Amino acid sequence: MNASMSLVHVPGGPLLLPADEVTLLLRHLASHWLDSADADDSGLEPETVEALVGALTEVADRIDAECIALMPLSEEGEAGRDGGVPPPL
Template identity: 40%
Template sequence: MIQVSIPLFPAEDGGLLIPADHVTALLRRLAEDWVDATETGEMPADERTVSDLADVLTELADQIDVECIGCASAQEERGGGGGRAARAGGGPARRRGVSGRVV
């Protein structure tokens, strides 16, 4: 079982923000751990199902990265700086210092 610590930042509207690079790392780590636990027999589950679920988590992390790169590019074109973190429970997240909302 993995243990992770994810920093939370208060938003001006009272919500909490999570850095997207932490979210994407968590998604990828969970996917890897599920596959490893299934392969070693630590988690008795159908390997194909676990692999498919791990792929979904990895694809979600990839989508967040792509959205963040898009946000970073748009901000650079406008000459703006990056934001702080990704909103818990929202859409795209942070990458390379850019913020958005996390799914």
């Protein structure tokens, strides 16, 4: 599995990762584990893999929920579905 991430350097601060890339990576890793567990000779216990996949998915879902909560409100007072970006004309 190959993965690349965009790093954002904040002068005097930590390196930052875009949340959408982090959640994509977590979900990709979970999917890869499921595929590996399906192989007959993997030696992986399905129950353990399912628990790990569930944990990764839960973390990704929490990150997504936190990001949605931080989205700017639209004129109607609701979080915009598109991150506050106006629709194309």
